[in-house]
Amino acid sequence: MKYYLRLGMTYWKMHLKKTFMFKQSFIINRIVQALNYFVEFALIWIMVNAFENMNGWNQYEVMLLYATNIVGYSIAAFFLYRTMLSTSTEVQNGAFDDVLTKPVRTLPYMCFRNLNPDYIAHVTLAAVMYVVAFSRLGVHIGIAEIAKLLLAFVCGGLVYGGMFLLAIAPTFILRETRFLRNIIFLLRDMSYYPISVFPLIIQVIMTLVLPYAVISFFPVQALIGKQDYLFLGRAIIYIAPLIATAFFAVGLWLFGFCVKRYKSTGS
Amino acid sequence: MPLISVKNVSKEYKQQTKGKDGDGKRISGKKLIKAVNGLSFDIEPGEFIGFIGENGAGKSTTIKMMSGILYPTSGTIHTMGIEPYKKRRENAMNIGVVFGQRSRLVWELPMSDTFELYKEIYRIPADRFRHNVALFTEILDMGEFANTPIRQLSLGQRMRVEIALSMLHDPPILFLDEPTIGLDVVAKKNIRDFFTERNGREGTTIILTSHDMKDLDTLASRVIMITKGEMLFDGTFDTLKERYNAESVAVFTFSDGREPESVSFDPKKRTLPEIIAEIGNQGEISNVEVKNADIEDIIREIYNG
Known part of the structure; x- marks a missing residue:
């Protein structure tokens, strides 16, 4: 464990060093990225405003859904987004062979090589949204709320992490899996809204199959004491972290299963 | 006990085939390709092996099985007593690998940054690390570009860095797949000197594939020649020259x-x-x-x- 922490830190320093070589372009890119997300949320805001509320959720509650969602996404994407983009190329041109000649577990090594500092933009935007939403909703922030928020981030990180792994794993066998990436982002766009606005079948899928509801929909309710439990009872609030963990475990298992079946390309 | 022992090893691939037959009918199916077929040999500590074969002969596949990347379909390989594909990480500590044209270097930063990463990956003790970096920089003549970002280096300079990198943790076995491809005479000489030094002084066992026969003739003490995944010749260069007219x-x-x-x-x-x-x-x-x-x-x- 200590070995992996040290190795992770060494890689992180290297990524920062690389990033700071192009400081201005990094900052400009992050500002543009944050604006992008801001505009995306502005459209959701306008829609919620038009309906006055969305299935009992007001704009500031939806803002919390959005902020919690992008923090969870950032945690997973920090480790796995670039890995998802590069694995297909590395498998196709044989560069992945090199990963297997290192005395390091495959997944941590791939993550470390691809750590991505870009998500500072998401986290900053989310922080601003939390301040605005909490003050407008009059939510008191104590230790319990902070703990719930942190748990929400962990759930989000696990679900998105699981999704990234499900998208990466088949690449070792199929070589090209771009279509799987699109599912991640399609469901992400849906999960910005209260899940209860969707038909029952979508609710079931987003709770129990690809559990995007666990990223922010249930955690935010636990945080602000809302009760919109879909077809489930209150217990879902407590089960949510287990669903997130189980989903990530499935992703890990599939990753290991597929790496073992990796067939190298010729020289 | 030999350092590397390859016993009756075969590797088969299923290859998807699509096309048209003689009557213009579409056909598709899976074709079984035997990349390596019943290959056996032993390598003793300190040997310098030239591994020869035409394109597609099965050289890379054999090296990938010996370095733990691929499982053989049948047969067994032992390197330093372990089956490399079963104990991939343990095996990785014992080997250095250079796969020709594929770079592992951090493109934007000077070589020292990639060296630092490898120091952590292989848990190289600080004094050993400093010693090796200084020694390799000298033998491979890398001093003049030590502080230049990798992306600004020539192919020959990059390859020298790659080779130094593969040896930083003093592995007893070094696999080199086409390390001198596309290099100029000076770079080739630096690299050959380095291999000779490692093999002679440290007793590093080196397995080298190259299309440059001069590389092999000057460096290798033994030749293993394969064709279509099968052994064609195994012996010294002199025997090879004697046997074939x-x-x-x-x-x-x-x-x-x-x-x-x-x-x-x-x-x-x-x-x-x-x-x-x-x-x-x-x-x-x-x-x-x-x-x-x-x-x-x-x-x-x-x-x-």
Whole structure:
């Protein structure tokens, strides 16, 4: 464990060093990225405003859904987004062979090589949204709320992490899996809204199959004491972290299963 | 016990085939490709092996199985007592790998940053690390570009860094797949010197594939030659030259300007003065050029024959 922490830190320093070589372009890119997300949320805001509320959720509650969602996404994407983009190329041109000649577990090594500092933009935007939403909703922030928020981030990180792994794993066998990436982002766009606005079948899928509801929909309710439990009872609030963990475990298992079946390309 | 032992190893791939048959009908199916077929050999500590074969002969596949990247379909491989594909991470500590044209370097930063990463990956003790970096920088003549970002280095400079990187953790075994491809004479010499030094001083066992036969002739003490995944020859270069008819060619030019004449001969059976005396009877010789069969000719002959 200590070995992996040290190795992770060494890689992180290297990524920062690389990033700071192009400081201005990094900052400009992050500002543009944050604006992008801001505009995306502005459209959701306008829609919620038009309906006055969305299935009992007001704009500031939806803002919390959005902020919690992008923090969870950032945690997973920090480790796995670039890995998802590069694995297909590395498998196709044989560069992945090199990963297997290192005395390091495959997944941590791939993550470390691809750590991505870009998500500072998401986290900053989310922080601003939390301040605005909490003050407008009059939510008191104590230790319990902070703990719930942190748990929400962990759930989000696990679900998105699981999704990234499900998208990466088949690449070792199929070589090209771009279509799987699109599912991640399609469901992400849906999960910005209260899940209860969707038909029952979508609710079931987003709770129990690809559990995007666990990223922010249930955690935010636990945080602000809302009760919109879909077809489930209150217990879902407590089960949510287990669903997130189980989903990530499935992703890990599939990753290991597929790496073992990796067939190298010729020289 | 040998350092590396390859026993009756085969590797099969299923290859998807799509196309049209003679009647223009579409056909698709899976074809079984035998990349390696019942290969066996042992490698002792300190050997320098030249691993030869035409494209697609199964060299890379064999190296990938020995380095733990691929599982054999049948047969077993042991490197330093372990099956590399079963204990991939343990095996990785024992080997250094350079796969030709594929870079592992951090493109934007100088070589020292990639070295630092490898120090952590292989848990290299600080003093050993400093010693090796200093030594390799000197032998591979990397001092002048030590602080230049990798992306600004030439191919030859990058390859020198790659090779240093593969040896930083002092692995007892080094696998080199086409390390000198596309390099100029100076870079090649640096690299050859480095291999000689590692093999001679540290006793590093080196397995080298190359299309540059001069590389192999000057470096390797033993040749393993495969074709279509099967063993073709295993022995020293001298045995190879002896076994396969290594003929020299003498080209005679005459003073009277007539067509030059070539004579092939086996230096062990006939000497050059004998041939000169014989050809001299036909007219006054103005020049003789002798070309000894080099390893490239021999290999060409073996594969064509």
